[in-house]
Amino acid sequence: MKTLLLTVLLTAGAWAQAVPVIFDTDMGNDVDDALALAMLHALESRGECRLIGVTITKDNPWAAVYVDLVNAFYRRGHIPVGMVKNGVTPENAPLIQVPSERRRADGTFVYPRRLANGAEAVEAVALLRRLLSAEKDGSVVIVQVGFSTNLARLLDAPEDVELVRRKVKLLSVMAGNFVQPKPEFNVQKDTAAARKLFERWPGEMVVSGFEIGEAMKFPAARIERDFAWVADHPVVDAYRNYMKMPYDRQTWDLTAVLYAVRPAGGYFDLSERGKIASDDMGRTTFQKSAAGMQRYLMITEAQRARTLECMIGLASQPVN
Numbered sequence: 371m372k373t374l375l376l377t378v379l380l381t382a383g384a385w386a387q388a389v390p391v392i393f394d395t396d397m398g399n400d401v402d403d404a405l406a407l408a409m410l411h412a413l414e415s416r417g418e419c420r421l422i423g424v425t426i427t428k429d430n431p432w433a434a435v436y437v438d439l440v441n442a443f444y445r446r447g448h449i450p451v452g453m454v455k456n457g458v459t460p461e462n463a464p465l466i467q468v469p470s471e472r473r474r475a476d477g478t479f480v481y482p483r484r485l486a487n488g489a490e491a492v493e494a495v496a497l498l499r500r501l502l503s504a505e506k507d508g509s510v511v512i513v514q515v516g517f518s519t520n521l522a523r524l525l526d527a528p529e530d531v532e533l534v535r536r537k538v539k540l541l542s543v544m545a546g547n548f549v550q551p552k553p554e555f556n557v558q559k560d561t562a563a564a565r566k567l568f569e570r571w572p573g574e575m576v577v578s579g580f581e582i583g584e585a586m587k588f589p590a591a592r593i594e595r596d597f598a599w600v601a602d603h604p605v606v607d608a609y610r611n612y613m614k615m616p617y618d619r620q621t622w623d624l625t626a627v628l629y630a631v632r633p634a635g636g637y638f639d640l641s642e643r644g645k646i647a648s649d650d651m652g653r654t655t656f657q658k659s660a661a662g663m664q665r666y667l668m669i670t671e672a673q674r675a676r677t678l679e680c681m682i683g684l685a686s687q688p689v690n
């Protein structure tokens with residue numbers, strides 16, 4: 371009885387420490403979003419975070435279905451999923467569609483899910499508002515690994531800006547490029563939203579630029595080996611349907627998740643404080659200023675191997 375009580379208390383303690391996370395993703399445009407979502411589930415299983423909701427910026431119905439089935443695979447099919455309205459990149463993508471449609475010989479889905487189709491998902495900005503309102507002040511971490519469409523819209527109303535200011539501890543973003551003046555996909559696809567986010571986000575923001583995920587590639591051999599604990603894994607299925615195997619893929623979105631949940635892990639270095647700006651071409655620039663609330667990730671040669679190994683371990687961690 372004492373042991374049971376202790377277990378309950380320890381579990382409750384871990385739960386209280388677990389940082390509430392919202393994952394905002396363009397699921398379907400690249401496979402790193404799927405690996406990043408797997409990492410969040412592993413981190414939740416370890417008591418480090420609580421995935422309170424997923425909002426999507428890819429305007430394709432399979433994106434919501436795929437996110438929902440991954441959540442269900444990790445036995446968290448209750449997590450709310452929000453869809454962008456009139457978003458960019460509506461095109462179909464095999465990496466989200468093929469796993470969603472796979473059925474067994476008896477006709478049942480290989481990956482059961484709650485959402486029958488994307489139209490059943492709630493609207494993303496309304497969901498963001500609801501999720502933030504329900505959490506403690508200064509507690510929420512948002513991970514944005516797609517376009518800024520949803521979060522920029524959340525900044526339209528002054529009361530929502532105030533909500534963000536009050537509730538959000540950190541916004542961890544994958545976007546931009548801080549070593550070369552080159553357009554980056556997440557900025558380029560919705561330049562107006564990206565500009566607005568960088569100009570007006572009222573809190574701490576740490577950005578993982580193109581160069582960080584580019585420096586660490588998820589090895590195809592580890593996709594084959596480390597996920598072998600289960601016959602059908604929705605993230606492996608997505609990986610196989612994104613490009614012809616075997617291929618190593620950049621870990622862009624995974625880096626934003628790792629920093630978001632383990633900011634003190636020593637996996638990355640941080641730039642000085644300052645202000646990020648983006649242009650109509652999708653390029654980002656950084657202006658340092660002591661009072662700035664924006665920084666970007668940097669990584670040393672010495673950090674790379676450990677950081678990559680950690681991301682591989684979390685993404686492939688078995689369901690508990």
Ligand SMILES: [Ca+2]
Nearest residue numbers: 396403515516
């Ligand atoms: Ca992405």
